[in-house]
Amino acid sequence: MTTIADDLARxxxxxxxxxxxxxxxxTALTLFEEGVARLRAARERLASADLKVQTVLxxxxxxxxMQDLDA
Amino acid sequence: xxxxxxxxxxxxxxDVWSVSQLTNAAKxxxxxxxxPMWVRGEVVxxxxxxxxxxxxxxxxxxxxxxxxxxxxxxERAGKPPADGTEVFVxxxxxxxxxxxxxxxxxxxxxxxxxxxxxxxxxxxxxxxxHREGLFDPARKxxxxxxxxxxxxxxxxxxxxxxxxxxxxxxxWPGVRLLVxxxxxxxxxAVDALVQALRLVNRLPEVDLCIVxxxxxxxxxxxxxxxxxxxxxxxxxxxxxxxxxxxxxxxxLTDLVADVRAPTPSAAAELALADQREVRRSLDDLAARxxxxxxGRTRLGLERVxxxxxxxxxxxxxxxxxxxHLLARVAAQLDALSPLRVLDRGYAVPTGPxxxxxxxxxxxxxxxxxxxxxxxxxxxxxxxxx
Numbered sequence: 001m002t003t004i005a006d007d008l009a010r011x012x013x014x015x016x017x018x019x020x021x022x023x024x025x026x027t028a029l030t031l032f033e034e035g036v037a038r039l040r041a042a043r044e045r046l047a048s049a050d051l052k053v054q055t056v057l058x059x060x061x062x063x064x065x066m067q068d069l070d071a
Numbered sequence: 072x073x074x075x076x077x078x079x080x081x082x083x084x085x086d087v088w089s090v091s092q093l094t095n096a097a098k099x100x101x102x103x104x105x106x107p108m109w110v111r112g113e114v115v116x117x118x119x120x121x122x123x124x125x126x127x128x129x130x131x132x133x134x135x136x137x138x139x140x141x142x143x144x145x146e147r148a149g150k151p152p153a154d155g156t157e158v159f160v161x162x163x164x165x166x167x168x169x170x171x172x173x174x175x176x177x178x179x180x181x182x183x184x185x186x187x188x189x190x191x192x193x194x195x196x197x198x199x200x201h202r203e204g205l206f207d208p209a210r211k212x213x214x215x216x217x218x219x220x221x222x223x224x225x226x227x228x229x230x231x232x233x234x235x236x237x238x239x240x241x242x243w244p245g246v247r248l249l250v251x252x253x254x255x256x257x258x259x260a261v262d263a264l265v266q267a268l269r270l271v272n273r274l275p276e277v278d279l280c281i282v283x284x285x286x287x288x289x290x291x292x293x294x295x296x297x298x299x300x301x302x303x304x305x306x307x308x309x310x311x312x313x314x315x316x317x318x319x320x321x322x323l324t325d326l327v328a329d330v331r332a333p334t335p336s337a338a339a340e341l342a343l344a345d346q347r348e349v350r351r352s353l354d355d356l357a358a359r360x361x362x363x364x365x366g367r368t369r370l371g372l373e374r375v376x377x378x379x380x381x382x383x384x385x386x387x388x389x390x391x392x393x394x395h396l397l398a399r400v401a402a403q404l405d406a407l408s409p410l411r412v413l414d415r416g417y418a419v420p421t422g423p424x425x426x427x428x429x430x431x432x433x434x435x436x437x438x439x440x441x442x443x444x445x446x447x448x449x450x451x452x453x454x455x456x
Contacts, residue, residue: 004245004349005217011356020387028367032125035360042353046346047247053236055227056251064273069227069250 007042011035089167098166101173105164110175111183112136112160114152119231125151129160129175137174138162148180161288179288189293190239196298197323205305212310214330217344218278220247222309224267227252231314238339243346249274255284260294268303280307281338282324283314294320295306304328307324314338393399420451 014035017023023031054066081383088096110129117127121141138160140148152158161179166172169415200206221239225231227250239246253267254260264282271280271449282304284292294300295315304311304327313328314335325331420428421441428440434453 003217003219005215005219007350008217008352008356011353011360015356015359015363018360018367024366027368028364032360032364037357039353039357039360043350045245046350046353049243049346051236051240051244052247054247054249056249056274057400058270064270066249 002041004042004045007038007045011038011042014038090171094166094168094171097171098168107161107163107178109159109161112158114156114158115154117151117154119145119151125177127152129158137172138177139167139174140177140180144178144180152180152182159183159186179290181290189290193296193323196296196301197326197443199298200301200323200327205301205358210305210329212329214310214312214341215278216343217349218243218246220249220274220277221342222249222271222274222277222280223250224253224264224271224280224282225250225284225335226255229255231255231283234285234334234336235281235339238336240426242340243343245346246343249277254294256287256291256294261299264294264297264300264304268300268307272306272308277309277341279310279312281312281314281332281335281342282328283312283332283335283338284316286316292316292322295322295324301327302322312338312342322390368456378404418449 014031018028018031018035038048053069057063057065057067075425085307111316112129112131115128115130115135117125119125123145125138125140125145125148127138127140129138130136145151159179159181160175160177163176165174165176167174204210223232223235225235232250236248239248251267251270254263268280268282271277271423284295292315295313301323304313304324310330311328311331312332313322313324314332314337315322315324321331330341419442420434421443422428423439423441428434434440436453437455439452442451
């Protein structure tokens with residue numbers, strides 16, 4: 001699963017490459033398109049973010065169980 | 072009612088005070104004057120009332136003061152101190168209006184001997200962990216820039232969790248908080264904290280761990296100075312933040328953790344990115360992305376232009392060279408042209424067949440020939456002998 005951190009890291013890389021002089025024009029276009037998609041994904045992720053608070057419980061058999069906590 | 076002492080009052084007037092007014096004024100004066108303070112003294116005559124409240128006197132060589140400790144606070148202090156016990160008490164001066172008595176309202180009581188023991192244990196653990204390098208700055212890991220999942224080891228009933236949730240909601244609502252409930256003070260707190268910290272290592276996808284509690288008295292924070300808790304914290308596999316008590320208290324977990332936060336709220340601030348900043352950097356990246364492509368395109372065009380310029384330059388250089396060459400060749404051709412010679416006044420005789428007559432023998436007496444001059448031919452004849 002990608003996260004906003006992944007999106008931001010990839011965007012940084014894309015922008016750095018685009019800003020360098022040695023990238024071919026068609027590579028630049030491909031990078032640009034990916035960058036736009038990443039931007040959109042990151043913004044959507046931010047907008048839809050919903051705080052999740054769970055308590056971690058250890059069952060008798062040692063299994064861990066997450067239970068939503070009313071925040 | 073103004074508190075004034077007039078010396079010229081000879082007889083009671085309308086200004087006469089009631090006893091309640093007097094004690095109330097004194098109470099306000101006393102209670103308004105002092106902040107909570109620690110006092111050291113010797114306990115005598117400690118009485119536990121049916122209500123559960125404690126009453127005792129605290130004294131030193133010269134003075135004594137009546138003390139009162141409410142049931143809730145007294146229960147936390149353990150057993151009533153025996154006469155002569157040396158203690159530290161935390162409290163505020165007040166007035167017991169019913170009796171018009173000055174008294175000290177105590178909220179915490181710690182025998183100095185216990186304090187000494189706790190202090191000695193703290194020093195021992197601190198020295199030990201220091202020798203083992205658990206406080207070493209080189210051990211400190213940096214916090215992830217964008218934590219998506221936080222483990223929070225604290226009491227689910229405490230203020231610390233509420234504070235962390237509030238900060239998270241404001242700062243980075245996309246975060247997932249995995250709370251591991253643990254007693255943070257009193258009996259069993261050390262074991263509970265150790266178990267909770269071990270559990271953190273079994274959680275998948277945790278980016279960092281906050282361990283802490285809200286503010287409390289020094290003795291409420293002792294679990295965070297425990298050797299076992301410090302070791303369990305050092306063994307947590309993700310970066311850790313210790314947030315114990317008020318800003319002024321430092322516990323050993325603060326020294327072991329990768330980062331120390333003064334309060335649980337501050338820990339959440341340190342742990343979580345600010346969504347506003349991330350939005351700003353996304354805007355910035357968007358601008359750079361567009362600028363990058365535009366720049367790249369412009370660069371492409373400039374390259375083509377530059378190539379064109381170079382091409383043209385190269386071409387014209389060739390042409391220029393050719394032009395020079397042609398001019399020179401033309402000049403040479405020109406110089407070789409007989410017509411230029413004729414220009415200078417020479418003439419070329421040719422026979423009727425167009426053959427150039429170069430020698431005397433070629434001229435036959437009486438024979439016609441032609442003279443080519445600069446602008447044409449002239450008919451001529453050799454003189455007869």
